Amino acid sequence: MYDHAATYREQRAAFHEAFERVLSRGVLDWGPEVPAFEDEFARWLGVEHAVATNSGTAALKVALLALGVGPGDEVVTVPNSDIATTSAIHHVGAKVVWVDVEPDTFAMDPGRLDAAIGPATKAILPVHLYGHPADMPALRAIADRHGIPIVEDACLALGSRVGDAPAGKWGTAACFSFAPTKHLGAFGSAGMVVTDDGALADRMRLLIAYGQPRERHYSATPLPLRHLADGLNERLDELHAALLRVKLPHLEGRTDRRKAHAARYAAALADLPLTLPSTRQGAVHTFRNYVVLSERRDALQRHLHAAGVATGTPYAPPLHLQPAFGRYRLERGAFPVAERAAARLLTLPVAPELTPDQIDYACERVAAFFAEDASSPSPSPTS
Numbered sequence: 344m345y346d347h348a349a350t351y352r353e354q355r356a357a358f359h360e361a362f363e364r365v366l367s368r369g370v371l372d373w374g375p376e377v378p379a380f381e382d383e384f385a386r387w388l389g390v391e392h393a394v395a396t397n398s399g400t401a402a403l404k405v406a407l408l409a410l411g412v413g414p415g416d417e418v419v420t421v422p423n424s425d426i427a428t429t430s431a432i433h434h435v436g437a438k439v440v441w442v443d444v445e446p447d448t449f450a451m452d453p454g455r456l457d458a459a460i461g462p463a464t465k466a467i468l469p470v471h472l473y474g475h476p477a478d479m480p481a482l483r484a485i486a487d488r489h490g491i492p493i494v495e496d497a498c499l500a501l502g503s504r505v506g507d508a509p510a511g512k513w514g515t516a517a518c519f520s521f522a523p524t525k526h527l528g529a530f531g532s533a534g535m536v537v538t539d540d541g542a543l544a545d546r547m548r549l550l551i552a553y554g555q556p557r558e559r560h561y562s563a564t565p566l567p568l569r570h571l572a573d574g575l576n577e578r579l580d581e582l583h584a585a586l587l588r589v590k591l592p593h594l595e596g597r598t599d600r601r602k603a604h605a606a607r608y609a610a611a612l613a614d615l616p617l618t619l620p621s622t623r624q625g626a627v628h629t630f631r632n633y634v635v636l637s638e639r640r641d642a643l644q645r646h647l648h649a650a651g652v653a654t655g656t657p658y659a660p661p662l663h664l665q666p667a668f669g670r671y672r673l674e675r676g677a678f679p680v681a682e683r684a685a686a687r688l689l690t691l692p693v694a695p696e697l698t699p700d701q702i703d704y705a706c707e708r709v710a711a712f713f714a715e716d717a718s719s720p721s722p723s724p725t726s
């Protein structure tokens with residue numbers, strides 16, 4: 344699915360230079376790399392402020408805290424996401440209200456949002472799943488009508504766009520993950536939360552760093568220790584910021600390779616009994632995952648596994664059917680669109696460091712599955 348060592352080899356010298364720069368400077372905390380990375384990332388994305396965190400989960404948690412979400416509040420999100428989306432809501436003390444998704448993009452269905460909003464709703468948290476953005480103009484219109492902020496979970500969608508604006512520009516705040524397998528992958532855990540609201544950015548900066556104003560650490564003259572909030576320690580470290588600064592200029596090229604792999608799949612798999620990913624008019628899909636739907640998903644997955652093709656099933660079963668959230672007492676059938684997708688979806692390898700030959704091999708093995716299937720006798724009714 345991934346080849347992190349190949350990515351390392353491609354930019355080995357630049358990684359070593361960054362590593363050497365940070366270690367020989369000897370400033371491992373409150374150095375120049377984190378602010379520089381934040382500025383470069385904000386400029387790349389086209390937002391006013393970026394606050395570097397030590398994970399996407401931390402970014403979600405800090406965005407919610409800074410917006411004042413807490414006990415007694417509800418946050419509307421979707422059940423077919425990384426558990427971090429829902430856990431972040433719980434970890435600030437709020438309650439989750441899941442809504443079902445669109446069948447083609449797997450993202451929050453704007454047609455179901457209104458009914459999920461109530462007097463306790465404090466934020467709306469759509470997820471841009473697999474690299475395809477949610478229908479942000481429609482979600483924004485509803486959120487604005489209710490005066491409720493949107494926090495985008497853009498952890499899978501760095502570089503995706505809706506119309507003129509990138510994923511990350513539509514909400515009051517937006518969260519990104521730099522986990523190794525995301526679009527901009529760190530060598531461990533890292534993340535970012537962005538906003539155009541300066542006061543919100545200041546609150547988030549306090550919250551990720553013990554409630555201390557950052558300025559103190561960059562002041563030429565000694566400043567007294569001041570804790571302005573009951574903060575967390577969710578900051579990014581200098582070494583990671585330096586390594587991510589090496590990777591950021593290569594992000595667009597790597598995303599283009601994902602798109603090229605996706606186009607290769609689309610051409611090779613077009614005539615097979617699979618539902619291939621679609622991209623909504625006006626949207627840019629950045630293919631963190633290449634997701635197909637098959638009525639014979641489990642057999643196809645076993646066949647590909649035996650042929651040495653890695654696959655995945657993110658995120659099945661959906662969160663409302665996971666033991667961790669049994670307290671919501673939601674049964675199968677609560678979110679039929681998400682459940683139907685979860686029972687059929689399969690991701691194929693699409694990482695940028697993979698070669699076109701590797702993608703072709705995956706395509707051949709998928710085609711072989713359906714060819715064998717067509718030539719073998721139908722299963723007996725009792726099987």
Ligand SMILES: *Cc1c(COP(=O)(O)O)cnc(C)c1O
Nearest residue numbers: 398399400425427498499520522
């Ligand atoms: C990866 C991911 C997260 C969590 O990010 P981490 O960096 O792993 O904490 C949250 N939401 C979604 C949709 C993700 O894919």
